[in-house]
Amino acid sequence: xxxxxxxxxxxxxxxxxxxxxxxxxxxxxxxxxxxxxxxxxxxxxxxxxxxxxxxxxxxxxxxxxxxxxxxxxxxxxxxxxxxxxxxxxxxxxxxxxxxxxxxxxxxxxxxxxxxxxxxxxxxxxxxxxxxxxxxxxxxxxxxxxxxxxxxxxxxxxxxxxxxxxxxxxxxxxxxxxxxxxxxxxxxxxxxxxxxxxxxxxxxxxxxxxxxxxxxxxxxxxxxxxxxxxxxxxxxxxxxxxxxxxxxxxxxxxxxxxxxxxxxxxxxxxxxxxxxxx
Numbered sequence: 001x002x003x004x005x006x007x008x009x010x011x012x013x014x015x016x017x018x019x020x021x022x023x024x025x026x027x028x029x030x031x032x033x034x035x036x037x038x039x040x041x042x043x044x045x046x047x048x049x050x051x052x053x054x055x056x057x058x059x060x061x062x063x064x065x066x067x068x069x070x071x072x073x074x075x076x077x078x079x080x081x082x083x084x085x086x087x088x089x090x091x092x093x094x095x096x097x098x099x100x101x102x103x104x105x106x107x108x109x110x111x112x113x114x115x116x117x118x119x120x121x122x123x124x125x126x127x128x129x130x131x132x133x134x135x136x137x138x139x140x141x142x143x144x145x146x147x148x149x150x151x152x153x154x155x156x157x158x159x160x161x162x163x164x165x166x167x168x169x170x171x172x173x174x175x176x177x178x179x180x181x182x183x184x185x186x187x188x189x190x191x192x193x194x195x196x197x198x199x200x201x202x203x204x205x206x207x208x209x210x211x212x213x214x215x216x217x218x219x220x221x222x223x224x225x226x227x228x229x230x231x232x233x234x235x236x237x238x239x240x241x242x243x244x245x246x247x248x249x250x251x252x253x254x255x256x257x258x259x260x261x262x263x264x265x266x267x268x269x270x271x272x273x274x275x276x277x
């Protein structure tokens with residue numbers, strides 16, 4: 001009876017040691033999943049984020065090392081997370097993921113790209129020895145919270161939505177590929193026309209064009225004083241004609257008095273016509 005009791009106690013102690021062993025080496029922690037809705041949690045605390053795709057062979061090889069590194073997350077006071085770019089295209093555009101897998105380190109809103117070896121030991125040393133301080137953080141222009149990266153995120157989400165619609169048209173509705181492209185071309189044309197009309201309407205409301213009314217011409221009234229310059233002009237015209245007539249008379253040998261009377265008769269005719277009008 002006594003040996004059986006001691007055997008039970010020894011087995012219990014051995015089980016306790018086996019259970020405590022992983023805790024002595026590193027506390028197990030789950031890899032957190034980050035989505036488009038929860039990515040702002042990365043701005044607080046220290047994080048290590050992996051961007052992967054299920055079909056990527058390099059990502060599949062990294063998964064055991066990444067999960068083993070996550071077991072040390074609580075001891076190192078770092079949050080270990082991952083992002084599936086096939087399900088979260090917005091985050092793929094927000095961080096401009098061009099290669100898989102891609103790993104980022106985040107410390108209080110400052111993002112740095114990890115480009116070292118991809119083993120558990122290297123990840124632990126990167127955090128414990130603060131090797132991330134030797135890496136230049138991303139500028140505010142290319143940070144995930146900037147306007148530029150938010151636009152990139154929306155563009156990636158739009159491209160994924162277009163791809164989903166294309167698959168639905170081809171596989172769900174049975175349209176040919178060229179038919180799906182035609183639908184998108186018409187949608188693009190109509191949306192462009194609609195946006196153009198909206199922009200013209202806004203521009204007309206904000207900066208209306210100034211319409212000028214035609215100004216009426218002032219009526220011309222003949223003032224009494226205007227007759228004096230007219231008389232002066234007539235007198236000058238008569239003197240010029242008299243001089244010309246005298247010169248012509250001298251040349252032709254005619255009587256200057258007759259020529260002068262003829263000139264006066266010619267001048268009196270237009271003057272009488274103007275007075276009558």
